[in-house]
Amino acid sequence: MKRGFNRWASGISAVLLGSLLLAACSGNNGGGEGGGTNGAGEGGGPGGAAAPIEISWLSFNPPDKDGTEVQKALEEKFGVKFKNIRVERQKYNEQLFLKISAGEIPDVIYTESPGQLAELAQQGVLAELPEAEIRSEMAEYAPTLDELDPSLWTYGLYDGKSYGVPLAWPIGNLPFLSGYNAEWLNKIGYAEPPTNLEEFEDVLRKFRNDDPDGNGAKDTYGISAAGADRRNFTSVFGAFGIKPEWMVDENGVVYNGLITDQAREAFRLLQKWYKEDLIDKEFITKNAQDAHNDFYNRKVGIRDWMSFQFDPTVGILGVAFKASNPDNEIVVGKPLEGPDGPGTALSYGSKNGFIAMGKPVAEDEAKKKKIYELLNALATDEETFLLASFGIEGEHYDLVDGVAASKPEFASEANKLSIGAGLFYGIFTQKSTLMEKHDYPKSSLEFAAAMDEGMEGRKHYAVPWSVPEVAEQYPDLGTLETESYIKFITGELDLDEDFDKFVSDWKTMGGQALTDAINEKYKGLFAPK
Amino acid sequence: MEQAVHEKLRDSSKRSKHSVWREYKKYRGLLLLLLPGIVFYSVFHYAPLYGIQLAFKEFRIMDGIAGSPWVGFKHFNTMFFVSNQFGTILKNTLIISFLHIVFGFPAPIVLALLFNEIRLKVFKRVTQSISYLPHFLSWIILAGLLTTILSPSTGIVNQLIASLGFEPIYFLGDPNYFRFTLVVSGIWKEIGWGTIIYLAALASVDPHLYEAAVVDGANRWRQTLSITIPCLLPVISIMLLLRIGGILDAGFDQILNLYNPAVLKVSDILDTYVYRVGIGQFQYGLTTAVGLFKNVVGFMMILFANYAIKKMGQEGLF
Numbered sequence: 146m147k148r149g150f151n152r153w154a155s156g157i158s159a160v161l162l163g164s165l166l167l168a169a170c171s172g173n174n175g176g177g178e179g180g181g182t183n184g185a186g187e188g189g190g191p192g193g194a195a196a197p198i199e200i201s202w203l204s205f206n207p208p209d210k211d212g213t214e215v216q217k218a219l220e221e222k223f224g225v226k227f228k229n230i231r232v233e234r235q236k237y238n239e240q241l242f243l244k245i246s247a248g249e250i251p252d253v254i255y256t257e258s259p260g261q262l263a264e265l266a267q268q269g270v271l272a273e274l275p276e277a278e279i280r281s282e283m284a285e286y287a288p289t290l291d292e293l294d295p296s297l298w299t300y301g302l303y304d305g306k307s308y309g310v311p312l313a314w315p316i317g318n319l320p321f322l323s324g325y326n327a328e329w330l331n332k333i334g335y336a337e338p339p340t341n342l343e344e345f346e347d348v349l350r351k352f353r354n355d356d357p358d359g360n361g362a363k364d365t366y367g368i369s370a371a372g373a374d375r376r377n378f379t380s381v382f383g384a385f386g387i388k389p390e391w392m393v394d395e396n397g398v399v400y401n402g403l404i405t406d407q408a409r410e411a412f413r414l415l416q417k418w419y420k421e422d423l424i425d426k427e428f429i430t431k432n433a434q435d436a437h438n439d440f441y442n443r444k445v446g447i448r449d450w451m452s453f454q455f456d457p458t459v460g461i462l463g464v465a466f467k468a469s470n471p472d473n474e475i476v477v478g479k480p481l482e483g484p485d486g487p488g489t490a491l492s493y494g495s496k497n498g499f500i501a502m503g504k505p506v507a508e509d510e511a512k513k514k515k516i517y518e519l520l521n522a523l524a525t526d527e528e529t530f531l532l533a534s535f536g537i538e539g540e541h542y543d544l545v546d547g548v549a550a551s552k553p554e555f556a557s558e559a560n561k562l563s564i565g566a567g568l569f570y571g572i573f574t575q576k577s578t579l580m581e582k583h584d585y586p587k588s589s590l591e592f593a594a595a596m597d598e599g600m601e602g603r604k605h606y607a608v609p610w611s612v613p614e615v616a617e618q619y620p621d622l623g624t625l626e627t628e629s630y631i632k633f634i635t636g637e638l639d640l641d642e643d644f645d646k647f648v649s650d651w652k653t654m655g656g657q658a659l660t661d662a663i664n665e666k667y668k669g670l671f672a673p674k
Numbered sequence: 675m676e677q678a679v680h681e682k683l684r685d686s687s688k689r690s691k692h693s694v695w696r697e698y699k700k701y702r703g704l705l706l707l708l709l710p711g712i713v714f715y716s717v718f719h720y721a722p723l724y725g726i727q728l729a730f731k732e733f734r735i736m737d738g739i740a741g742s743p744w745v746g747f748k749h750f751n752t753m754f755f756v757s758n759q760f761g762t763i764l765k766n767t768l769i770i771s772f773l774h775i776v777f778g779f780p781a782p783i784v785l786a787l788l789f790n791e792i793r794l795k796v797f798k799r800v801t802q803s804i805s806y807l808p809h810f811l812s813w814i815i816l817a818g819l820l821t822t823i824l825s826p827s828t829g830i831v832n833q834l835i836a837s838l839g840f841e842p843i844y845f846l847g848d849p850n851y852f853r854f855t856l857v858v859s860g861i862w863k864e865i866g867w868g869t870i871i872y873l874a875a876l877a878s879v880d881p882h883l884y885e886a887a888v889v890d891g892a893n894r895w896r897q898t899l900s901i902t903i904p905c906l907l908p909v910i911s912i913m914l915l916l917r918i919g920g921i922l923d924a925g926f927d928q929i930l931n932l933y934n935p936a937v938l939k940v941s942d943i944l945d946t947y948v949y950r951v952g953i954g955q956f957q958y959g960l961t962t963a964v965g966l967f968k969n970v971v972g973f974m975m976i977l978f979a980n981y982a983i984k985k986m987g988q989e990g991l992f
Contacts, residue, residue, distance in 0.1 A: 239953055245735060246958070264956050269736030364827065373935040429847040429936040430821055504736060620951045620960065621759045624942070627935040635936065637849075654758070 198515050201503075203230040203241070203251040205568045206558060213565025214540075218532055223519055229569070245270055250503040253516060255572060256309060257498045259301040260611040265501065266303040267613050272507035276307050282517035283310065285525035289578045294495060296670050300609060301499055309499025310520060312576050316585075317497060319593060320490035320600050321379040322452040324462060324475040329357035329446045338478030342384050342414070345481050349423045352446040369425035369445045371433040373627035378415060379449045379491045383605075384483030385411045388491040389630065391608040391663070393671045399608055399663045401656060403626060404648045410484070412633040413640045420636055429631060437462060441469045451493065452477055452596040456589050477596065480603060487603065494606035500572060524573040530580045534571035536564050549583040608663075608671055615662040619655025626651070728962040749963035759947065767943040770924040773857045779917055781861045782868030783910065787898060789869060790876050802873075805866025813863075817931035820859060821846060852937040859932075860925060875909040876902065911988040919976035922968045944968050 197220065207229055208216070216227055230251045232240045237257060242264075244251075250270050256262045265271050276298055280287045290297045290311055297311040325338050325348075333351040335344075349367030351357070358365055370377035375390045382388050387402035389411075394400060402408055418424050425445060428436070440448040440462065454460040455475045457467050466475050480488030500520060506513050522529040531549055535542040541555045541564055554560060561567035568574055575584045585593070616622075629647045632638040638647070698705060724739065729749055731742040753760055785805065792798040808816065823829050824845040832842040845855040883901045892900065926945035933941040944964055952961030976991070984990040 242953060242956060246953075246956075248735070267734075268956065269734050426844060427825060427827065427847065429844075430934050617955065617957060618756075620955060620957060621757055624759060624938060628938050631934075631936045 197224050197226040198512050199226045199228060200253060200512065200516060200519075201228040201230055201251040202253045202570070203232060203244075204253070204255040204570070204572055205234055205237070206562060207231040207569050208562050208565040208567075213563070215532060215536055215565030215570060218537065219519075219529075219570060222529070222532075223515070223522075225515060225519065227570075250505060252503050252506050252512065254501045254503060255498060256501050258611070259303075259499070259609045260613070262301055262309050262499050262501060263303040263611040263613050266306075266308045270504050271308045272502040272504050272513070273306050273308060274310065274502060279307070279310055279517075282514065283521040283524070285579075286310075286521050286577070289524075293578060297496060300496060300667065300670055301611075303611070303613075309501040311499055312497040312572070313495045313578075314493070314497040314576050315495050315578060315581070316453050316575060316593060317493040317495045318604075318606075319451065319453045319596050320480070320492050320604050321376065321383075321449060322455075322480070322490060322596065323380045323478045324440070324448050324450065324452075324455045324466075325478060326357070326440070326443070326446040326470075326473065327476045328470075328473045330476065332357050332359075338476055339481065340479065341482035342381070342484075345380065345384075346414075346418070346423075348447070349418060350421075353423050357446060358443050364444070366425040366439075366445045367423055368447045368449070369431060369436045369439050370428040371431050371436045372429060373630045374433060376433070376491065377428070377449070378411075380447075380478075380481055380488070381415060382408070382411045383490045384481040384488040386483065386485055386489050387411070388489075388605045391610060392605045393608060397669050397671060399610070399667065399671060400660060401651075402605075403630070404651055404656065407485075409640050409644050412644070415634045416636050416640065419634050424634070429635075437465070441465050443470070453589075453593055455596075456592040458586055458589050458592075460589075460592075479599065489603045489605055490600065492604040492606050494609075496607070496609050497576060520572075523571065524577040525579050527580065527583075530571070530573060530577070531583065532566075534566060534574040534580075534583070536561070536566040541566060547582075550586075606671070610663045610667060612659065612662040612666055615658055616655075619658065622651070622655040622659070625654055726962065726966055728958050729966045730963075731959055733958040745959070749960045750967075752960055753963055753967070759942070762939065763942050763944055763947050766940060767922055767924045767945075770853055770856060770929075770941070770943060771921050773853060774860055774924065775914075775917060775921070777857050778861050778864070779914065781865050783872055783906070785865055786869040786872035786876060787902065789873060790902070791894070802866065802869070805869070807866070808863040809867035811863075813927040813931045816859070816863060817928075820855075820932065824855070846932060847934065847936045849937050849940045852933075852940055856925065856928060856932065856941070860928060863928075871909065871913065872906060875906050879905045908989055911983050911986075912991070915976070915979045915983055915991055918979040919972050921975050922972050 211229055216229075220226055230244065230249070232244065238261060241254070241256075241261070245265065245268065254265070254271075256265065262271070290313060293313050293315065297313055298307070301307070301309055301311060323338065329352060330336075330338065330348070333348065333355055335348065339345045339348050352365055352367035354363070356363065356365070368378070375388070379388065382402070385407040387405055387407045389403040389408050390401065391399060392402045415424065419426070425431075425439070431439075436445070436448065437450075439445040448462065450462060454462045455466075455477050457463040457474070463475060466473070480490045482488055502513065502516060506516065523533055524530070531538065531542070535549050535551055536555060538544065540552075541561075542549050542551045544550075551561075555564065555566070558567050562569075573580065575581075625647075629638060633640060633644065633647075638644070728739060728742075730744055730746060731739075732745045732748075733739070733742045737743075789798060789802060792801070824831055826832050826842040826844045831845070836842055843851055845851050879902065883905075884897055887897050887901060922944060924943045924945070926943070926949070929941055929943055929946050930949065933946065945968075948961040948964050951957050980990040980992065
């Protein structure tokens with residue numbers, strides 16, 4: 146009879162109970178092994194007779210089964226044994242926290258953001274990894290971060306302490322842009338993508354009304370979106386010079402674009418379009434993947450997304466679009482000019498995630514050294530990198546002019562999973578500047594350069610902040626934001642009085658406190674634009 | 675059978691203590707049957723009670739439940755006074771649950787009465803089985819189905835509505851229709867399953883009563899009113915009692931899988947809030963406090979309903 150939380154609570158507690166017992170057992174094991182391998186820590190050579198160090202490993206896109214070829218090869222090479230911890234990519238945060246709550250603390254934990262890192266650190270489940278230690282243990286990798294962006298070392302600190310090896314994703318610096326269905330654009334008489342908001346509106350209207358797919362039914366839209374995802378309608382917000390979330394002004398001060406007057410005007414326009422039925426009304430119940438699908442399946446003609454993904458060779462959208470529209474292509478527009486001049490674009494930025502280690506590792510010096518050694522090799526040793534990211538040479542990939550090229554049957558991430566290659570062990574895929582030449586085909590690098598052309602100073606990089614001690618006092622701020630976001634578009638809230646009220650509610654419900662806390666903590670760290 | 679066991683046990687208690695053990699031994703087969711139930715409840719319903727202390731603690735995973743520091747009523751204070759969502763959430767929970775009770779509770783009774791009138795055995799079996807089917811699908815699957823079926827542009831329901839000349843309705847995205855959608859889809863999923871207990875009760879109604887009524891010239895409607903429903907009342911009241919104890923259970927799985935930011939205002943209930951904030955934001959203390967509040971209210975509702983039903987002359991739970 147009892148549903149819901151009770152069942153959850155009991156399930157979780159049962160798991161908790163069970164795993165407490167398990168934790169107790171494995172704790173003992175860890176200690177024993179640590180003592181045994183202490184001396185052989187350096188070489189990690191195959192000569193050591195000591196039992197392999199067991200490392201539980203949690204990262205993106207786990208292989209379908211244990212004991213894959215790549216796993217075995219890595220285990221042999223480093224004298225370790227992996228225990229693969231699996232978490233769904235789509236619900237990474239949620240399931241990671243569930244695992245941790247149940248007392249299952251992996252040795253290696255990929256964390257997506259400083260916020261996630263800080264929450265885990267606050268819970269006391271992470272081992273401290275001081276910057277100096279990372280620098281000395283990962284001597285080849287550390288300098289590459291200094292070259293990219295020295296603030297990578299500091300933006301993830303929690304309570305002044307470092308809990309993770311910083312990761313950077315250089316390609317993340319590319320802007321979000323609008324991809325258009327080229328055939329449709331031609332059909333409505335546009336040789337080039339629109340360059341300002343008026344033209345954009347015209348395209349939306351024609352995509353809706355002029356039957357661009359030629360099936361005789363009014364069943365197409367210009368644009369769709371994914372619920373309250375802040376990556377929606379970036380072209381529109383960008384035309385007003387903002388993004389509807391945390392951003393940095395020209396003096397380096399952090400503020401939230403959602404409560405600005407520019408956001409008000411952007412919403413006003415979106416609301417007008419929504420009421421005129423130019424925006425897919427069902428965007429509310431869609432997720433990002435649904436919105437992508439609508440674009441490939443010719444239901445919608447424009448998709449705002451991370452521009453690299455439009456690349457027809459390796460981009461997520463580009464490849465899928467090509468597959469379902471072989472004679473068509475995506476043309477990518479530049480940011481739309483708005484009322485205040487040239488448009489801007491959202492960008493993830495190159496700050497990426499962290500590799501953290503579970504608390505138990507702190508007590509096991511040998512294991513910690515081993516993990517560092519492994520990570521450093523994954524990031525900087527070509528042989529290890531290729532093994533983890535691409536598989537075994539000759540079998541899964543070939544070296545062409547010194548650059549790795551996957552065999553066609555192992556080209557996609559999904560197929561890499563079956564052999565254990567890809568992002569799971571290959572955490573540094575696309576994230577180590579020393580290995581970049583293997584990450585992208587030449588054509589894709591050229592594509593990336595074209596996307597970034599003329600974007601200097603026009604990108605709003607993500608602001609990866611984290612002040613959990615303040616954020617946790619305001620559990621309802623996020624709800625207010627997402628709810629209002631949708632209602633400003635659907636017109637349930639107007640953009641005069643209701644918007645004013647939203648701004649003042651937002652401030653009192655924690656927005657102001659957060660703004661202050663972020664600015665205090667990160668003074669001068671985030672570069673303007 | 676049960677009666678007999680009771681009789682024997684009562685007899686034995688009058689005798690010396692030693693013979694109690696003898697009696698236990700004698701009926702060990704029956705007692706063994708009880709064991710899985712006891713184990714189930716102790717593991718899944720009593721052991722977790724240990725975690726209730728989290729409502730008064732600042733939980734840190736590494737410190738464990740016992741080791742985390744006490745914070746008194748801090749979380750209750752946050753829940754009632756700091757969070758301005760609590761009122762809305764409680765209201766939603768009560769409204770949705772109330773709608774489920776008002777419309778969802780009688781639905782299986784009506785269906786059971788209708789099944790009872792079907793004369794053709796084969797037809798009855800088939801319709802019954804079909805009505806059970808949705809019960810066996812989880813909400814995550816049904817949510818996918820519903821999103822497709824109810825889509826304003828491509829869904830079959832809205833195509834029907836449009837062909838009748840009305841505007842399509844965004845059942846899952848329009849706050850005015852969302853609760854309606856919840857209740858109707860809830861009924862659709864559980865109505866068949868709910869009839870089972872009533873059909874069993876109907877089968878036990880003494881046929882002589884109907885024969886006598888026919889002799890007195892009562893038609894089928896009269897028979898239903900004067901015989902069938904009064905005979906069902908004890909079962910109905912017990913079912914209602916149990917249902918009212920769960921008045922704050924407004925259907926977690928269903929809502930979690932169907933809701934979205936556009937309808938949050940009318941659909942966010944205690945359970946979804948606990949899940950979102952507790953699991954999503956690591957706030958175990960606060961959400962345990964909400965869960966505890968919910969259980970206390972549920973318990974009070976059971977006591978109240980039990981009292982009321984006894985007053986009305988029906989058999990209560992205790």
